[in-house]
């Protein structure tokens with residue numbers, strides 16, 4: 006078997022939270038996140054990701070119900086490990102749930118889960134989700150200790166937080182980008198060796214996606230804010246298509262180099 010056959014395809018999950026942010030600015034129905042989700046699939050997304058936050062600042066309960074009724078692709082529901090969110094997930098049974106840490110005052114998800122520090126609570130939530138046939142992903146920093154705990158607790162997937170890498174990439178002088186990327190590469194390998202499916206996301210842009218797409222153990226990227234923001238300038242369809250092409254081209258390069 007050639008190495009290219011061993012390099013799995015890379016899925017794109019488009020996070021449509023910030024379409025809801027714009028809608029909620031006026032409290033009406035426009036722009037509709039469901040319409041954006043359908044357009045994302047047309048443009049090449051493999052799945053839709055939505056974060057139902059405890060304060061409902063963007064995605065609403067009704068959005069989740071409409072996605073579940075209408076979408077033809079898998080829904081990845083991001084949620085905090087609370088009783089309320091667990092009940093909602095069990096009612097809708099999305100394809101997957103990604104458990105994230107959540108603090109009310111934060112602007113976005115700041116850092117990954119502390120799996121060891123919340124082991125009992127996470128374990129109870131993960132068991133219930135898995136019993137309902139929902140795949141469970143844990144959003145963690147690229148850290149071997151968190152990966153070991155994620156494996157021990159019975160998660161199916163880890164989503165590696167790419168925020169520090171993307172932040173470091175803004176500084177073109179320093180070697181922070183290289184250092185943060187190396188952590189993600191090492192963690193992706195470590196998690197895959199442990200038998201976990203590996204995803205990644207947060208803060209990814211046209212500039213930063215290529216290097217992450219070239220990590221062969223990563224099989225899904227979840228990308229939102231940048232795509233919606235770029236949509237303002239060139240249209241959402243076009244921003245997603247370009248991201249998809251950058252991911253696919255980067256992946257094709259490693260398939261080529263591994264099989265050479």
Ligand code: PXP
Nearest residue numbers: 114144206207208227228229230
């Ligand atoms: N993955 C997770 C777990 C997230 O919490 C977020 C942000 O909601 C993303 C991916 C997408 O991040 P961004 O919107 O910065 O692309």
